[in-house]
Amino acid sequence: MSDSPLLVTCGLPYTNGQCHIGHLRTYVPADFYVRYLRHIGKEVVFICGSDNHGTPIVISADQSGKTPREISEIYHNHFDQTFKRMNVFFDRFGMTDDPANHQRTKIIVQSLIDNGHVYQKTISQSYCPNCKMFLPDRYVEGICPYCGAHARGDECDQGCGKHLEPGEITEPVCKVCRGKAELREQDHYFFKLGDFSEFLQEYLPTLKGTTNARNYAMGWLKEGLHDWCITRTLDWGVKFPGHDNLVVYVWVDAPIGYMAFTEEWAKENNGNWEQFWRGDQPIVHFIGQDIIYHHCVFWPAILKGAGYATPDAVVASGMVKINDKTFSKSRGYVIWTNDDYLDQGLPADYLRYYLLAYTSHTKELNFSWEIFQERINNELVDTLGNFLYRTMHFAANKLGGIPDGEADTEICKRIQQTLDAVGDEMERYEFKNAIDEMMALASYGNSYIQNNAPWKLIKEDREAAEKVILNCLQIAKACTLLFDALLPEESQKGWEMLGYTDSITKHSIAEATEGFAHNNLPKPSILFAKIEDDTRNTLDDIMKKRIEEAEMSENTDNQITEVQTDERITIDEFARVEMKVAKILSAEKIEGSKKLLKIQVTLGDEERQIVSGIAQYYTPEELAGKSVVVVTNLKKAKLFGVESDGMILAAGDNASLLIPNEDVLPGTEIL
Template identity: 60%
Template sequence: MSKLPEDKPVLVTCGLPYANGKAHIGHLRTYIPADIYVRSLKKRGKEVTFICGSDTHGTPVVVNAEELKMTPKELVGIYHKHFYEIFRSVGVTFDAFGTTDDPENHNRTLDIVNRLIDKGYVYPKVIEIAYCPACDRFLPDRYVAGVCPHCGQNARGDECDQGCGKHLEPGELKDPACTICRGPAQYKEQEHFFFKLSGFKDFLLEHLEHLEGTSNARNYALGWVKQELTDWCITRTLEWGVKFPGHDDLVVYVWVDAPIGYIAFTEQWAKANNESWEKFWKGDCPIVHFIGGDIIYHHCIFWPAMLKGADYSQPWAVVSSGMVKIEDKKFSKSRGYVVWVQEDYLDHGFHADLLRYYLISYTSHTKEVNFSWKVFQERINTELVAVLGNFLYRSLLFDFKNFGEIPAGKISPEVMEKIKSIIDEVTVAMEEFEFKKAIDTAMSLASFGNSYFQSNEPWKLIKENREACAEVLANCMQIAKALILLFEPTLPEKMEVAWKQIGMNSDVHTAGYEEALVPVNAGTTLSNPSILFDKIEDAKIEEMTAISNERIRKAFAKEAGISEEEPAVVPLKDQITYEDFSKVDIRVGKILTAEKIKKSKKLLKLMVDVGEPKPRQIVAGLADYYQPEELVGKVVNVLVNLQPAKLCGVESQGMLLAADAGERVSLLTPDKEMKPGSIVR
């Protein structure tokens, strides 16, 4: 892994939130680590520009606006302000935060598209587009739903969101239906414009080999590029968006103008600060993109190819986060597995810094974060309260009560060496985008501080040797100073308070890591410290869990078509005859092996013994509910006379039977020991 160039400014961007709905914790999985990274770079003396903005075009915005009976511009205005305020409330501070409907983005998009046209990278082509005869309109992207041609799962017009996750081009869906009137759609011919993505394969292979960031982004993109790259339709039949040059009936596809927003927002920053945007986008200053794992394809394949074709600079790194689960279930707004930042977190009095800590410390950046109120409570109480907060408060309180100032005393070489080594380790971890490792390393200094305080027993020394006690406390203040600087990127508001508590008058946000190695000033007056982190009580967690459970219950009832007054029982299907049932062949099976399917987030490939000479290969949508190792050895019920089907390119020769309660799924198993192949009647 290469280091950032020492003498060049850095541009850091975050994937743009859609300005069509409220901010939830899933959003913050990207923005908080990016903000922590930026603050850490500044602590190292780096010149960093941090930009983002609202994604305002595309069908999700238009669909929501139509449902709310307002214009897209009105909807965008509401949610652009919402995200701006939410980001500020959780300590994420951008140098520029624009919208993709700003004039700068329209102009920059047209510049890039025209460059691609002039260089022969864009061409017209007549294709079949889904059309709704009832609504009398063409159906781009999320206006149409159907069946994925690759894996057979239900999918929306631009992405197989329920199955393999692959980007879908207009006209690819099978059995298209209008998402507005729910009626069947048909395919009609219309002229659109395509970007010659297929011509950039060799470039992309080389670009990805040298791309810095997280390996999940690089490897995922390489996997797709090594397969056949198809040209990319970059126009849509919409009124809202950036008009395609010379065609008022078409707009540029949102995944063209949205990333160009990075350039437009850099221009806005440059204009406001008398700076140059070209040093990043036409020069060699590094660009670091922070994105969610669901948009790797766009940022590592489409985006660099477009930039290359239009003679712009390439990103230096792409940092892709893992997704977020809620209470160990797949994140789903429709099923109630969501935590809204404002009403579920901030409005209940939880401090933003606690959430920042939880999201960065829970696991590696590329892995899934599970947000659980109980686990949240445990992590805050056992780490921030019991370790970091405990050391800072006990040291400061003892010092204040017995000296009222930072006492004179030699700072131990061991303490200074420990601080230096921790800073070095944190710096390396941040360079490698290993944020959990960085925060765990910083927390180890707090553990060291607690051990140092405890082993030196200042409560005894103050009675026996005041000078020795003063030296111990001076060292504790040195450790405290280092901890505050190390934790400021993650806990900016709390560490600002702590900085003042140790008598510092400078700005903790601009103070660098090197300040941690400057000895504390003896004689600095201390005030009576306050507790930085309060313990989260069980009653509060029970309250939040009850709110979460009620949301899930209501979502399940709505999904099942049950009114609030009725019990949540799913309506029965139409009756069948015994003759109908007798056609079904169900056998007892034993799962021999289970593994994930690379191209799918939901599917597992199983080998199941159903009493035949050879085991059967079965594809099951169980990845959200079971780990593969949990399934091996399970005795299950298998529908064996189901016609074989291919899911994500893998043939499935049967179906496992399971109970589905909406929020959970449980495989049906015999209650007594049964041999594989036993008939289920």
């Protein structure tokens, strides 16, 4: 690897939702890479921050009664604390809405204008006559002009995946009032992306990192580049120079955040941000696969056009599946980093290991609790943990500490082979291969101690037994140093069990072949605890209940959609719906669900059990005794494993119950 200082960045998490393991597919590998580089003596600046601008945050702010800045700060702090809980520590974690990024964005945009890379154009844009406003990006939805699929305003997210410019979407609908939008003319500014085709043709083949990033970008380049509209009609964001009614498109100011955060780091640490962004020191971006175009095409073109240095490498991770299903928050196929993992008492090191050791960084990662349990128990517990404990336990209890002398040349040679192999894989960003090499060394240690059986040898030849254990301790030291970049909490504990009293981060991996300058060993403990079946089942149940709840909500949404399409039914069809007045006898919450209540009702001549999604609006106590209207001839269903025989009718966002105007006997039919 180069001796030059490196700047390593991570794609910015959007402050519009909580952290899930899909996010971690970017941040944990980047942290592993940075920690490893520092262990081999590299100088690294590790930068990230939160992405605070764009329409979704404005919508969330409107819905919550907060300002966009308040929403951004809430989720900014959430991600900052979550990353730290996962032992991902940045040298600077900034906000794109802070002054440094506003200032740097305006400077860069003005440079693009001055250099002739931006032009003004009058375009037709969706406008809502009811809300009396232009509809940027995700305030509008409609039909993709390319493939005909339902699409949001800036991307055909349900179909071909193409980026959509303002005004391109057909049959636009306002997402605020659900009314039809119309096209009206407005002036916007465009970046001449097509001017950079020749530059990108030379640049992309030299771009380091993962092949998926480079190849995807080359594919888009062959299709031809289109100019990008870089302004939006919003109040929230970086103001476009000279136009208070326009803000800079979020995909302009978000990557500029990398530069602004580097400036903030430099200011706080007496550093030099220009050595990266105006000089020749390497810049490495870690991103998700879904934003390759922005980082490998759009972003380098902006930097080139404004006179800044371009990235040396882009490392793009593959996507995430949950139980072999496409990752989907709305459908419940998601693992939330805090609620589903850290708050359940599971170690951050275990999840770090799974994310990096399961598959190649560029391939799709499938997460299931069953596979998670298997990998942790078989590899961390039975291989690495077992070797470290049995070695140190024997040394401390049978030998009283570390034997004198030096490890055999053969052992040091085997360790050095591992160091070299890990270095090669890390330089190629093949993190799984690097970890496989590390684990292979632990397996070698297990085989070595098992084959030489020092517990038998000590009875006949204590000196030979001591030599075997000294060799094993040398391997244990190497494993601890190597795994520190991946498992920082447990590696520090292992380091201390080897008799060291300082931080393992202060030591170079090259020390893996050096002997011990001390003999003392404290009493060892087991580093890795197994994931028991009961724990796995509990975690699996949490996810299954979320999926069931999401499916119920989706079915409800689909029913509402059918009504909204105005597909009228006949009076005969309506007559088939049987509705009666019922009195609620009791209600109770369903364990594991935030929305559902199990409700017992009487219809006069019979009692029924109904599951209703109104737990967020009513307590069980206030429901008891109420008269409600129930659909009684629906087919029975099971929700969260609980049988439901009927539907309680409610209206509006707050689930206002439909109740008789005066006392009516239970069982009375609605005519």
